[in-house]
Amino acid sequence: MNQFADYNPIIMSIIKTNNLERFYTEGDVTVKALNGVSLNIEEGEFTAIVGPSGSGKTTLLNVIGGLDSPTNGAVEIANTEITNMKDNELIDFRLKNIGFVFQAYNLIPVLSALENTEFIMLLQNQPKEKRHARAIALLEEVGLKDQIYKKPNEMSGGQQQRVAVARALASKPKFVLADEPTANLDSKSTGDLLDIMLELNEKEKTTFIFSTHDQRVIDRAKRVITLEDGKIISDETK
Amino acid sequence: MIFKIAWRNIWRNKLRSLVVMIAIFLGVWSGIFINALSLGMTNQRTENFLSTSVGHIQIHHPDFLEENKLNFSIPNFDELNNNLLNINGANISNRIRISGMISSANGALGGNVLGITPEDEIKVSTIHNGIKEGEFLGEYKKNRVVIGAKLAHKLKVKINSKIIVTFQDQNNEIIASAFRVQGIYKTANTRFDEMNVFVYRQDLERILQSDQLIHESVLWMDDKTIVDSTITALANTYPNLKVRSWKDIAPDLAYTDDLMIQMLYIIMIIILGALAFGIVNTMLMAILERQRELGMLMAVGMNKLRLFMMVVVETIMLSLISGPAGLIISFFTVGYFKRNGMDFSAVGQGLEDVGYSTIVYFEMQPSFYWSTLVLVIITAILSSLYPAFKALKLNPVESIRGL
Numbered sequence: 345m346n347q348f349a350d351y352n353p354i355i356m357s358i359i360k361t362n363n364l365e366r367f368y369t370e371g372d373v374t375v376k377a378l379n380g381v382s383l384n385i386e387e388g389e390f391t392a393i394v395g396p397s398g399s400g401k402t403t404l405l406n407v408i409g410g411l412d413s414p415t416n417g418a419v420e421i422a423n424t425e426i427t428n429m430k431d432n433e434l435i436d437f438r439l440k441n442i443g444f445v446f447q448a449y450n451l452i453p454v455l456s457a458l459e460n461t462e463f464i465m466l467l468q469n470q471p472k473e474k475r476h477a478r479a480i481a482l483l484e485e486v487g488l489k490d491q492i493y494k495k496p497n498e499m500s501g502g503q504q505q506r507v508a509v510a511r512a513l514a515s516k517p518k519f520v521l522a523d524e525p526t527a528n529l530d531s532k533s534t535g536d537l538l539d540i541m542l543e544l545n546e547k548e549k550t551t552f553i554f555s556t557h558d559q560r561v562i563d564r565a566k567r568v569i570t571l572e573d574g575k576i577i578s579d580e581t582k
Numbered sequence: 583m584i585f586k587i588a589w590r591n592i593w594r595n596k597l598r599s600l601v602v603m604i605a606i607f608l609g610v611w612s613g614i615f616i617n618a619l620s621l622g623m624t625n626q627r628t629e630n631f632l633s634t635s636v637g638h639i640q641i642h643h644p645d646f647l648e649e650n651k652l653n654f655s656i657p658n659f660d661e662l663n664n665n666l667l668n669i670n671g672a673n674i675s676n677r678i679r680i681s682g683m684i685s686s687a688n689g690a691l692g693g694n695v696l697g698i699t700p701e702d703e704i705k706v707s708t709i710h711n712g713i714k715e716g717e718f719l720g721e722y723k724k725n726r727v728v729i730g731a732k733l734a735h736k737l738k739v740k741i742n743s744k745i746i747v748t749f750q751d752q753n754n755e756i757i758a759s760a761f762r763v764q765g766i767y768k769t770a771n772t773r774f775d776e777m778n779v780f781v782y783r784q785d786l787e788r789i790l791q792s793d794q795l796i797h798e799s800v801l802w803m804d805d806k807t808i809v810d811s812t813i814t815a816l817a818n819t820y821p822n823l824k825v826r827s828w829k830d831i832a833p834d835l836a837y838t839d840d841l842m843i844q845m846l847y848i849i850m851i852i853i854l855g856a857l858a859f860g861i862v863n864t865m866l867m868a869i870l871e872r873q874r875e876l877g878m879l880m881a882v883g884m885n886k887l888r889l890f891m892m893v894v895v896e897t898i899m900l901s902l903i904s905g906p907a908g909l910i911i912s913f914f915t916v917g918y919f920k921r922n923g924m925d926f927s928a929v930g931q932g933l934e935d936v937g938y939s940t941i942v943y944f945e946m947q948p949s950f951y952w953s954t955l956v957l958v959i960i961t962a963i964l965s966s967l968y969p970a971f972k973a974l975k976l977n978p979v980e981s982i983r984g985l
């Protein structure tokens with residue numbers, strides 16, 4: 345049974361959600377972090393999720409990324425329903441299909457930029473030469489050619505986020521989810537990171553979905569979805 | 583990569599890891615040290631006991647053990663002796679053993695008079711090594727006796743003093759003979775020293791007018807491992823004689839030897855069990871600190887088995903860096919004290935009274951090092967399980983949100 349009535353196989357839709365709800369209950373207070381979110385994201389998008397603090401951005405990204413499960417509704421990624429997957433199945437699914445960039449603590453502190461970038465490919469059991477070559481190419485693309493042997497604590501916040509982007513892309517995921525990737529960065533680094541993400545979006549056709557508060561970041565998104573109180577209140581494609 | 587990460591993670595908090603490693607090192611080292619000391623002490627006590635006259639195998643007339651009567655001597659002794667002489671690696675001493683009264687001008691005490699052939703006796707016992715004054719029996723001189731220091735002290739006799747030995751002969755007649763003290767010996771066992779005097783076998787044979795009076799054949803085997811098979815063979819050949827091993831003669835000693843081996847393991851397990859708490863605690867702290875990182879790893883696709891293994895490998899590495907070092911160092915420490923002994927003479931008198939030596943030569947079964955290594959590995963694996971399960975319980979979303 346297909347609950348996605350408007351399913352159209354010609355336009356490659358990679359994320360579909362139907363009336364997503366995610367409630368948090370603490371005592372007798374129920375917070376509706378997501379309150380009926382229906383969303384369709386297609387391949388190649390460069391989409392910003394925006395909204396005030398507490399509007400549900402992080403929750404939405406987590407549910408789409410299979411890190412959190414919805415109270416009601418379903419998430420379908422590349423025509424695969426992920427809502428009912430078991431823990432380990434989900435981890436495996438994330439490994440194969442989704443790249444993640446978080447606000448902080450993205451990298452393994454004891455590994456170099458190169459090793460961090462290779463890490464996901466290692467989990468995918470890719471051969472060493474292939475891993476190595478791809479990681480170096482990606483680090484070059486994000487402008488860190490000279491920093492590949494540095495450990496995270498020897499790099500700036502912006503450089504660390506660029507390594508995180510390189511790592512997220514390394515396994516050629518269907519899309520990359522980034523929750524406030526620039527929140528800890530100064531404006532120069534923010535601009536640099538967005539340049540890189542846009543370039544990857546255009547050159548490698550990587551789909552990016554990121555949440556942000558930052559107006560400069562919002563300005564560069566191709567589609568902006570605005571949340572408020574767990575609901576989509578506007579959805580604009582430029 | 584998992585090994586690389588685990589290894590580098592260990593060194594993230596150097597001090598904390600070092601504390602654990604030093605604890606494991608010291609635990610293993612001290613465990614083996616104490617065990618080697620204890621084993622050395624008990625082995626030496628056994629050895630002392632056996633070499634002060636017991637030997638490895640003893641043969642008697644069965645009734646002699648019930649009642650120390652002169653008449654219960656070994657029948658057909660010559661035939662037995664010829665057979666004993668054919669056993670490879672066996673040293674044999676044949677003794678006349680008489681219970682009697684030993685007296686001097688200053689007192690009298692009950693004791694055993696052992697009639698020996700010195701050149702045989704020195705092969706099965708070490709009394710001659712413990713001569714403090716005078717000398718042991720050797721070149722025959724008529725009616726000479728070697729007595730224990732404790733007895734000499736009690737009877738207030740010195741070298742060349744005369745003592746009188748009184749006992750019943752074959753016909754229950756009381757016989758008294760005078761002997762001149764030729765030597766005073768001292769063993770690790772003062773009780774023994776107080777009870778036993780040594781005279782020439784031929785003196786007793788002359789006094790008793792018999793050369794067929796052997797009560798006790800004692801064998802000292804060069805190879806201790808053939809003691810049991812030799813006993814079986816002798817017992818089969820001589821069903822009418824009582825053939826006993828040192829384990830029958832001193833079952834408590836044999837029992838403590840066996841118990842000791844078990845004790846070694848128990849001590850080691852207790853030490854390692856205590857260390858396990860330290861390891862678990864350290865790893866739990868490490869995991870708590872790295873919650874976000876571990877949550878991130880799960881989020882990006884590290885599955886539970888891998889996460890589990892990562893913690894396990896790190897814990898095992900942490901434990902196994904210093905455990906083997908402790909083993910190797912203890913091997914050399916034990917080796918040193920095995921050769922040179924550890925001197926306890928400051929507290930020595932008390933030890934000697936209960937049969938221990940004042941200088942303890944350490945003893946350790948080589949297999950114990952391997953067993954300890956295996957125990958350390960098991961400890962490491964067991965200690966890794968709880969922290970690893972703890973890591974699995976982490977919820978990636980909550981870890982990343984930074985609760």
Ligand SMILES: Nc1ncnc2c1ncn2[C@@H]1O[C@H](COP(=O)(O)OP(=O)(O)OP(=O)(O)O)[C@@H](O)[C@H]1O
Nearest residue numbers: 368370375376377396397398399400401402403404
């Ligand atoms: N684990 C939780 N338990 C209870 N309530 C939660 C939990 N996680 C989120 N919430 C609530 O859900 C709502 C949405 O939170 P969410 O983090 O998705 O917002 P956000 O848009 O990402 O905010 P921000 O811009 O501050 O990151 C908030 O009201 C938040 O308090």
Ligand SMILES: [Mg+2]
Nearest residue numbers: 401402403523
């Ligand atoms: Mg958020």
